[in-house]
Amino acid sequence: MSSHVDTSHIENEGLRQVWSVHDFARRHRLDKEEEKRLLALFGSFATKQELLANAQRPCSFR
Secondary structure, three states: OOOOOHHHHHOHHHHHHHHEEEHHHHHOOOOOHHHHHHHHHHHHEEEEEHHHHHOOOOOOOO
């Protein structure tokens, strides 16, 4: 069974925020190579959702 979802009631504003790739890399403690990769992928700015989905950080506890 399907139901109608009213998109005006969905809160997804946080994921639509546009961030500077440099600021995102600094805030999430990404190394320079990962920042460079994200800059090549998106340019100087990208949405928070895109950055979170594509950022890679190696495990630091092993």
